[in-house]
Amino acid sequence: MLRVDQLAYYPVKGCAGTPVRAAEVTATGLALDRAFMVVDEHGMCRTQRRFPMLATVRPIPADGGLTLTAPGVEDLHLEVAIEGPRSAVAVFTWEGKGIDQGTAAADWLSTVLGSPSRLIRVPPDHQRATDGIIPGTAGFADSSAILVTTTSSLDGLNERIAEQGGEPVPMNRFRPNIVLSGWTEPHTEDGVRRLAVGEVELGYTKMCVRCPVPTVDQDTGTRAGPEPIRTLARYRRAPEGGVTFGIKMAVLRTGRVNVGDEAVVPEWAPPWA
Incomplete structure (x- = not known):
């Protein structure tokens, strides 16, 4: 069976x-699956193709917040921004909008990846075919x-x-x-x-x-x-x-x-x- x-x-x-x-x-998809992504300074998604160490970043959603953990750095606890200005983002050929999760997340991810990065969330009015x-x-x-x-x-x-x-x-x-x-x-x-x-x-x-x-x-x-x-x-x-x-x-x-x-x-x- x-x-x-x-x-x-x-x-x-x-x-x-x-x-x-x-x-x-x-x-x-499964609730909260790929609800966030890491992007470069131009809004393009960062993936394990170029940054395999992303696999060691463990996101833990809980009570409307998000905790990020990775080896060698302190955990980061975020209050998730669901509303706010939209930023232009891209997943390869798809282009859309996302909500930036702030400077603390950007600094933390930039340190872990060794390259300027920001954390973006899917907006409530997200539309993608x-x-x-x-x-x-x-x-x-x-x-x-x-x-x-x-x-x-x-x-x-x-x-x-x-x-x-x-x-x-x-x-x-x-x-x-x-x-x-x-x-x-x-x-x-x-x-x-x-x-x-x-x-x-x-x-x-x-x-x-x-x-x-x-x-x-x-x-x-x-x-x-x-x-x-x-x-x-x-x-x-x-x-x-x-x-x-x-x-x-x-x-x-x-x-x-x-x-x-x-x-x-x-x-x-x-x-x-």
Whole structure:
């Protein structure tokens, strides 16, 4: 039986994830997922592609505030600004607006990253249309609201890595929101077009084409490549370039989802797709 094996959200884009046993799923994904992001002086998002040490920054939302922790520096406790002037920001090709979280957050992040940085929050009136087979919306995620992976796909990948004499990689290298278990065949998720899990229904937008971030050790914030990208390149090349692992999905029905919930696939891709 297909079930939810893991759930996680990422309060600050590019920073450490927060595993949870249950989550509310909104139109933009798991509640507070990518609600914040770190930007440079021009408003462009900072990610682990250039700043792998972001993985060691752990955001802890609580009671309307946000605590940021990182090795070697004092914790920073912030009162989150939900209203205020909008700043121009960008997530790669998407351009929008965000609410700056102030000088203290900017100074703290600039120190940790060694480069001028600011912390931005999604505004209450945030509007963003995401593309794909089934379009939707998202916060500051790269594109779609939710990333789904499966334990069988990771097992299949790690078997291939081991055959080449490499070490297995953990699931957190791929930074998924929902991890499913119960299938035996790797990459069965590729054919899912609609997914019902808990109270939630999701719709397929696209395959997840992976950047170099899965080569970053999420515990140390250091590049530990070339795996898993090297092995994925041997059998998971995308037609448009890059390699794939997992699927991106839009939220069609909001609600609650729990670890252990049964997952059902009401619609699969047609066999000729």
